[in-house]
Amino acid sequence: MSLIAITEVRKRFGAVEVLKGINLDVDRGEVVCIIGRSGSGKSTLLRCVNGLETIDDGSIMVAGAQLVPDAIHLKALRLKVGMIFQQFNLFPHLSAGANVMLSQMVVKKTPKQEAEAMARRMLERVGLAEKFHAYPDQLSGGQQQRVAIARALAMQPLALLCDEITSALDPELVAEVLAVVRELAAEGMTLLMVTHEMRFAREVCDRVVFMHQGRVHEIGPPAELFDHPRTPELRQFLGAHG
Numbered sequence: 001m002s003l004i005a006i007t008e009v010r011k012r013f014g015a016v017e018v019l020k021g022i023n024l025d026v027d028r029g030e031v032v033c034i035i036g037r038s039g040s041g042k043s044t045l046l047r048c049v050n051g052l053e054t055i056d057d058g059s060i061m062v063a064g065a066q067l068v069p070d071a072i073h074l075k076a077l078r079l080k081v082g083m084i085f086q087q088f089n090l091f092p093h094l095s096a097g098a099n100v101m102l103s104q105m106v107v108k109k110t111p112k113q114e115a116e117a118m119a120r121r122m123l124e125r126v127g128l129a130e131k132f133h134a135y136p137d138q139l140s141g142g143q144q145q146r147v148a149i150a151r152a153l154a155m156q157p158l159a160l161l162c163d164e165i166t167s168a169l170d171p172e173l174v175a176e177v178l179a180v181v182r183e184l185a186a187e188g189m190t191l192l193m194v195t196h197e198m199r200f201a202r203e204v205c206d207r208v209v210f211m212h213q214g215r216v217h218e219i220g221p222p223a224e225l226f227d228h229p230r231t232p233e234l235r236q237f238l239g240a241h242g
């Protein structure tokens with residue numbers, strides 16, 4: 001059974017249908033990258049999987065449970081699925097360690113000592129063991145994003161959703177964040193990522209989804225999509241972003 005099963009999902013904002021019947025299954029341990037032009041619905045799809053947006057039609061199952069948009073189910077969902085955004089969203093008045101501890105203590109009710117031990121382990125995992133007491137404004141953008149990854153990992157999610165997590169970074173800081181994601185992929189973490197990093201998508205992901213105008217336009221292994229695009233829309237997209 002797939003870890004994430006998206007079936008015939010439709011979503012509209014007012015008169016505009018942004019997702020027009022999306023079908024996508026993500027298996028445990030699979031790394032799936034979503035690519036596509038601005039406005040094709042990539043972020044909206046990820047936000048639907050995390051329950052940040054409700055869907056108008058279709059179904060989303062995570063680990064066998066139907067996504068139901070009420071408070072109790074959303075809390076359970078967020079324990080299963082972590083999300084990392086373009087903006088790091090760290091609390092500026094809290095240290096890196098406290099940022100990683102907070103959601104564990106608030107959402108999972110983890111005791112402080114345990115949350116701190118987990119925060120130390122997760123900061124070490126993203127290469128920031130020595131930054132436990134540093135505040136966000138003392139960290140580079142790449143380091144802040146790695147703290148955000150540590151925070152998501154501390155919740156021990158079954159899958160991580162990543163929405164253009166390197167887009168707000170200076171080019172020289174992109175590699176350190178992608179290196180962390182690469183390690184997570186190698187360790188077997190299930191990842192569903194929207195990315196503009198085509199080289200990363202080619203090297204790391206198992207399957208690529210090309211979204212176009214609210215639909216899955218092409219899907220397959222990276223070598224297939226990047227080297228043998230079947231549709232003019234994907235050829236044109238790759239021509240502009242290759």
Ligand SMILES: Nc1ncnc2c1ncn2[C@@H]1O[C@H](COP(=O)(O)OP(=O)(O)OP(=O)(O)O)[C@@H](O)[C@H]1O
Pocket residue numbers: 013018036037038039040041042043044045
């Ligand atoms: N909350 C909202 N209210 C109204 N329209 C929205 C909302 N969120 C997204 N949209 C619209 O839905 C469409 C798809 O947006 P979405 O952000 O999912 O695209 P995207 O493929 O992720 O684009 P980008 O690469 O620029 O992030 C766009 O036309 C956008 O303007």
